[in-house]
Every structure is written in C-alpha cells, then in structure tokens.
Amino acid sequence: MADAEREHGYARYRLDGCRCYTCGYARAQYDDNRNRAIAYGTWQPWVDAEPVRVHVRYLQSCEMGLRTIAARAGVNRKNLQAILHGRPERGTPAQQKVRPSLAASVLAVEPTLENLAPSTLISPLGTRRRVQALVAVGWPQQYLAAYLGMRPNNFGQMLTRDHVLVRRALQVRAMYEELWNADPAGHGATPAGIARARRYAADRRWAPVGAWDDEQLDDPEAFPDWTGHCGTNQGYQAHYHSGIPYCQPCRDGHRAHQRQLLQAKQAASSKAA
Structure with missing residues (x-):
C-alpha cells in the first residue's frame, strides 16, 4: 500500500515512519489504550472490551488479519469477531466485556515484522540503512544481492523504492546480523571489490556499521554517529x-x-x- 493510499494514523506511524501530529497522536492514543487495558487485567471477572476492540483494529490497520491476530494471542478467532461485530447469527451486538486473560493476551500482540504478513509494504528506511552500512565496510553489492537471492539490478532498485516487503526486510535484517562483523575478504570478495564498495559508499556518504546502534536503524529520527560525538x-x-x-x-x-x-x-x- 503506497503512502497515498494509507491514511495518517497509527498504521502510518508504525509502517511508514511518519511522525506528523496526526500519526503521533494516534500512537499516543494507542499507548494509552494499551497501558490502561493491561492495568485492567488485574480486574475480575470482566474488563471493558473497548480497549481490546481498538487494539485489534489498530493491528488490522497494520495489515494483520484477524486469523493472524488470534493465532498470535492464542485465542479463538470467533471471540475476536464477537468483540468487533457481535454475533449476527444470534442477533447479539458487539461484546462489551471480556475476560482479563483474553484482554491481556490480545493487547500483548504488536505489529512487529514477524507478526505482519510477508507481503505487507513498510518503510524501507531500516532495510536501506543496513545495506548501506554493509557496503560502507566493504561488502560489494553483488555479494549482498547473491546472499538474498536477488539479481543485481533488482537489488539496486530495492534501495530506491518508497516501500519494501516485510519478507525482504526480514531477510535483510538477518543478513545484516550475520555479516556486520564479518570480513568480506573471508567470503570471497577481492581487495579491489572491497575498495570499490567502500569508495562507492563514501561518495554517497553512507554511514558504516559502527555509526549505528542496532535499535536506531529503523528509527526515522535517529542519525548515524560517525565520530562518537556527532551533534556537537x-x-x-x-x-x-x-x-x-x-x-x-x-x-x-x-x-x-x-x-x-x-x-x-x-x-x-x-x-x-
């Protein structure tokens, strides 16, 4: 789904890295509902279903299907359907109360990459930074493309697109975790190829592996610390x-x-x- 198709809100915040007021407010509401409902988990025997309903809709807006949400939470899909829509066959409205254990289980589900459908489109920022960091320390792009089972031209296009598939983002993340501290020469890269990769990255001011903390790679507001004192x-x-x-x-x-x-x-x- 392209930016023009995805409305500003929680999904845009999580999947596209948008930090506008509308998206930030949606995230704040999401956190408030989630924290409040988790706290309600100590109530017995019932808790308000509305925070659960809101959370499920947030997850659906992030391209998680109801079946996937139910599987991740370990609950029956029909229970979630009852919370969202009621039971039309019985003529009952949307459920207003749920068991605390069900609420806690559903609210614990987050739209992480592992939980999203492999074909979901997300921001390419973290994927792009990981690839650029590997090139900057000497990994030729053709080696990275081969690692991912991609053709070099498709690999290059991936770095310029507005979105990337969740499936590909996970592959790049796994590649980065394996290669960030490895020697390209030990994997068959020639000295000339390593030098070209580093020069290519330097010309484009791509930040190397050492400039990033792992938790910052997907953060749109983070910047690489080239010197250990960047920003001063x-x-x-x-x-x-x-x-x-x-x-x-x-x-x-x-x-x-x-x-x-x-x-x-x-x-x-x-x-x-």
Missing part, C-alpha cells in the same frame, strides 16, 4: 581531523557552538564598555 562541536572537529565528510548534526552543532562564542564575546564587550 567536538564531533565536527573529529570529522575534520579524520577526513570524514561532515554530517548534518555536526554541522548544526558547530553552528550552535559558533553562536555561543559570538554571544559570549558580545557579552564580554558589553561589560567592558
């Missing part, structure tokens, strides 16, 4: 001395530092006058 003037100086192309956070940190120096100089001049 110290990081800016480290870029200069190491010959690493300046990243935007270090440019911003340097400008802020320069403004602080100018303000301090102006303040000192005012006192002297």
Whole structure:
C-alpha cells in the first residue's frame, strides 16, 4: 500500500515512519489504550472490551488479519469477531466485556515484522540503512544481492523504492546480523571489490556499521554517529581531523557552538564598555 493510499494514523506511524501530529497522536492514543487495558487485567471477572476492540483494529490497520491476530494471542478467532461485530447469527451486538486473560493476551500482540504478513509494504528506511552500512565496510553489492537471492539490478532498485516487503526486510535484517562483523575478504570478495564498495559508499556518504546502534536503524529520527560525538562541536572537529565528510548534526552543532562564542564575546564587550 503506497503512502497515498494509507491514511495518517497509527498504521502510518508504525509502517511508514511518519511522525506528523496526526500519526503521533494516534500512537499516543494507542499507548494509552494499551497501558490502561493491561492495568485492567488485574480486574475480575470482566474488563471493558473497548480497549481490546481498538487494539485489534489498530493491528488490522497494520495489515494483520484477524486469523493472524488470534493465532498470535492464542485465542479463538470467533471471540475476536464477537468483540468487533457481535454475533449476527444470534442477533447479539458487539461484546462489551471480556475476560482479563483474553484482554491481556490480545493487547500483548504488536505489529512487529514477524507478526505482519510477508507481503505487507513498510518503510524501507531500516532495510536501506543496513545495506548501506554493509557496503560502507566493504561488502560489494553483488555479494549482498547473491546472499538474498536477488539479481543485481533488482537489488539496486530495492534501495530506491518508497516501500519494501516485510519478507525482504526480514531477510535483510538477518543478513545484516550475520555479516556486520564479518570480513568480506573471508567470503570471497577481492581487495579491489572491497575498495570499490567502500569508495562507492563514501561518495554517497553512507554511514558504516559502527555509526549505528542496532535499535536506531529503523528509527526515522535517529542519525548515524560517525565520530562518537556527532551533534556537537567536538564531533565536527573529529570529522575534520579524520577526513570524514561532515554530517548534518555536526554541522548544526558547530553552528550552535559558533553562536555561543559570538554571544559570549558580545557579552564580554558589553561589560567592558
């Protein structure tokens, strides 16, 4: 599903990395409902079904089918249908109360990659960063394409598309976990091929493996820490001395530092006058 087809809300927040007000508010509502319902899990014998109903709809908006949700939660699919729609064959409306154990089980299900359908389209950000990081440390793209069972031209197109299949994202994540600390030369890459890969990545300012924490690779708001101090003037100086192309956070940190120096100089001049 393309951006133009997926409305702003929780699904857009989780699958496309959108951080607009509407998507952020939907995520906040999601968290409030989830936390409140988990707390309700201590109530006996019944709890409000509405947070469960909201959560199931959130999961469905993230392309999880009702059968998959029921399987992940370990509950009967008909129970979820009753919560959503009631039982039309019996003429009963949507269920208003549920057992705490069922509520807790359903609310524990999250739209992680492993829980989404393999054909679901998601943001390519984490996939792209992982591939770029491997190329930056010397992995030729044709080796990575072969690892994934892809043709080189299809592999290159994957890096430029607006979305990636969940199936492919999981494959790239597994590849990254296996190869991030491996020597390309030990897997058949030639010195010339390794040098070309590193040069190709450097020309495009692709961040290497060491610049990322694993939990940041899928975060749209995260940036690579090239120097260990990126985002500060110290990081800016480290870029200069190491010959690493300046990243935007270090440019911003340097400008802020320069403004602080100018303000301090102006303040000192005012006192002297």
